[in-house]
Amino acid sequence: MSHRLRRLQKNGSLLALPTVAWLVIFFVLPLLIVLVVSFMSRGRGGVGQMPFTPEHYERTFGVFFIILQRSIGLAALTTIVCLLVGYPLAFFIATRRRRLVQQISLFLVILPFWTNFLIRTYAWRILLGEEGTINGILTGLGLVSEPLSLLNTQFAVLVGLVYGFLPFMALPIFASVERFNFRYVDAAHDLGANDVRTFLRVVLPLTLPGVLAGCALVFIPSVGAFVTPDLLGGTKGLMIGNLINKQFGGSGNMPLGSALSIVMMALVMISLLVYVFANRRDARA
Amino acid sequence: MAATTQLLINDSAIKRNQMVRRLGRAGLWLNPVFSYFFLWAPIVILVLFSFNESRSVASFTGFTLKWYNNILNNVMGAERAFSTEIMLNAFRNSLFVGSVATLIATVLGTMIALAMARGRFPGKGLIDGLLFLPVVIPEITQAISLAIFFKVAFDWIAVISGERIFPGFHTIIMAHVTFNISYVAIVVRARLADMDPQLEEAAKDLGANPWRAFWRVTFPLILPGVISGALLAFTLSLDDFVITFFTSGVGTSTLPVFVYGLLKLTVTPEVNAISTIMMVLSTLLIGISLAMQGRNSSRA
Numbered sequence: 001m002s003h004r005l006r007r008l009q010k011n012g013s014l015l016a017l018p019t020v021a022w023l024v025i026f027f028v029l030p031l032l033i034v035l036v037v038s039f040m041s042r043g044r045g046g047v048g049q050m051p052f053t054p055e056h057y058e059r060t061f062g063v064f065f066i067i068l069q070r071s072i073g074l075a076a077l078t079t080i081v082c083l084l085v086g087y088p089l090a091f092f093i094a095t096r097r098r099r100l101v102q103q104i105s106l107f108l109v110i111l112p113f114w115t116n117f118l119i120r121t122y123a124w125r126i127l128l129g130e131e132g133t134i135n136g137i138l139t140g141l142g143l144v145s146e147p148l149s150l151l152n153t154q155f156a157v158l159v160g161l162v163y164g165f166l167p168f169m170a171l172p173i174f175a176s177v178e179r180f181n182f183r184y185v186d187a188a189h190d191l192g193a194n195d196v197r198t199f200l201r202v203v204l205p206l207t208l209p210g211v212l213a214g215c216a217l218v219f220i221p222s223v224g225a226f227v228t229p230d231l232l233g234g235t236k237g238l239m240i241g242n243l244i245n246k247q248f249g250g251s252g253n254m255p256l257g258s259a260l261s262i263v264m265m266a267l268v269m270i271s272l273l274v275y276v277f278a279n280r281r282d283a284r285a
Numbered sequence: 286m287a288a289t290t291q292l293l294i295n296d297s298a299i300k301r302n303q304m305v306r307r308l309g310r311a312g313l314w315l316n317p318v319f320s321y322f323f324l325w326a327p328i329v330i331l332v333l334f335s336f337n338e339s340r341s342v343a344s345f346t347g348f349t350l351k352w353y354n355n356i357l358n359n360v361m362g363a364e365r366a367f368s369t370e371i372m373l374n375a376f377r378n379s380l381f382v383g384s385v386a387t388l389i390a391t392v393l394g395t396m397i398a399l400a401m402a403r404g405r406f407p408g409k410g411l412i413d414g415l416l417f418l419p420v421v422i423p424e425i426t427q428a429i430s431l432a433i434f435f436k437v438a439f440d441w442i443a444v445i446s447g448e449r450i451f452p453g454f455h456t457i458i459m460a461h462v463t464f465n466i467s468y469v470a471i472v473v474r475a476r477l478a479d480m481d482p483q484l485e486e487a488a489k490d491l492g493a494n495p496w497r498a499f500w501r502v503t504f505p506l507i508l509p510g511v512i513s514g515a516l517l518a519f520t521l522s523l524d525d526f527v528i529t530f531f532t533s534g535v536g537t538s539t540l541p542v543f544v545y546g547l548l549k550l551t552v553t554p555e556v557n558a559i560s561t562i563m564m565v566l567s568t569l570l571i572g573i574s575l576a577m578q579g580r581n582s583s584r585a
Contacts, residue, residue, distance in 0.1 A: 013400070
């Protein structure tokens with residue numbers, strides 16, 4: 001038995017080795033290089049060179065702080081809107097009694113997301129443009145005389161982000177609500193709780209894992225968004241993702257891009273920690 | 286007197302409760318109506334205006350197929366950034382990159398899934414983290430870290446060997462494998478978790494060596510998981526824009542990178558038509574892969 005166990009042990013780790021090596025080389029090492037480059041000075045052609053300097057972090061939290069703030073703000077707002085829209089939507093789908101109806105309503109949420117993200121985002125350019133569909137309808141009805149500037153605003157970015165990530169909120173909540181036992185609602189009513197109280201004290205706490213997972217799944221890609229603000233935001237809706245992208249062009253600054261990237265990763269890590277912490281507290285409660 | 290007040294309060298409380306309930310019901314119906322409209326309107330509009338007679342996206346003037354015709358016959362509007370040849374080439378690039386990356390990622394992902402499920406070695410928690418991180422980290426971070434990594438690595442290679450390597454298919458494939466491994470591993474691990482490990486033990490007790498036990502017992506059982514993982518990887522690879530954008534070189538643009546170039550320019554009916562075609566293609570692809578997945582899992 002013991003030599004068999006030893007062999008298993010040997011086999012197991014050998015089997016893991018190629019993949020671990022691949023991920024160390026192509027995932028961990030690049031991140032470490034980014035960390036090092038983020039402290040280097042900007043050389044010719046925007047690449048990093050000696051000596052080390054903290055100036056890129058100073059700029060990130062100095063002149064670029066407003067963009068950092070905007071990114072966090074937009075991501076937070078996206079998460080809130082997705083929650084407000086996604087929770088009732090998930091609740092609606094999960095409470096359909098007939099299985100076919102439920103599957104169709106779920107499918108109708110998922111299907112649009114089989115389309116490439118670029119194209120889904122581009123569709124909003126058609127809708128929101130100065131000569132776009134929404135302005136066409138509004139002026140056609142005589143509701144506005146001048147076309148509204150909807151595209152290339154923070155509003156457009158918000159709409160695009162909500163559109164892009166709504167299923168990430170709705171699906172985990174759906175899974176939670178589907179597991180929820182609705183007899184608890186009857187029990188709460190029998191014990192004299194009204195609807196609002198029942199929702200806040202019974203339904204919401206028991207579906208909280210789905211809500212937390214949804215918030216993490218929406219907030220993280222929103223804060224790191226690049227395509228959405230790039231296609232819909234213009235200069236007014238610039239986010240960290242775009243700023244990072246700019247550092248890799250002709251007149252770029254790779255160390256600055258690296259520093260911005262590290263800060264973005266720190267934001268992601270913080271939100272993951274908040275998620276894990278909230279989840280654990282919820283599980284204990 | 287006190288009793289009457291009590292009754293009145295109860296009465297208004299009940300009324301309030303009923304109102305809340307009615308509002309809740311209305312909300313529960315209005316929200317999905319709004320949500321489904323929100324989710325589908327952009328797609329419907331996009332498809333609709335790809336058939337619009339005029340170039341406007343403000344009003345529909347009549348039905349035409351000319352924009353589709355233009356795409357297939359190399360005619361493009363004012364921008365001239367388009368050629369049928371380049372588009373088809375980009376599509377071929379996508380298929381090539383997707384296939385190779387899927388093959389490598391499926392092998393590596395399946396190996397790590399097996400090792401994690403069956404192996405007994407220290408550091409599993411660390412490996413879990415290593416597999417989890419590529420899924421949650423924003424694409425742009427992964428994209429620029431790979432771009433810098435390739436640049437640094439190629440600079441060093443140039444210094445050591447005197448030969449300059451440029452980004453191309455190899456860099457895109459390495460990048461795609463990196464983000465795909467985790468997804469394959471997740472899917473295969475789920476399959477392995479459902480499988481009874483005693484089956485392998487039984488095979489070994491019956492005299493099969495571990496190699497034979499794996500290929501004759503374990504592998505056939507996890508094959509549906511491996512296929513699902515591979516299909517997921519292929520889909521993600523075909524769909525990826527951000528990471529490819531930062532790791533591709535001259536002449537190796539994939540379809541999303543090519544499409545991005547068009548979308549950035551302006552809204553034109555031809556772009557709407559290309560988008561519609563891509564939408565139909567990806568929906569078909571995912572539909573087929575899901576159908577296969579469904580068949581696989583029902584068979585096993």
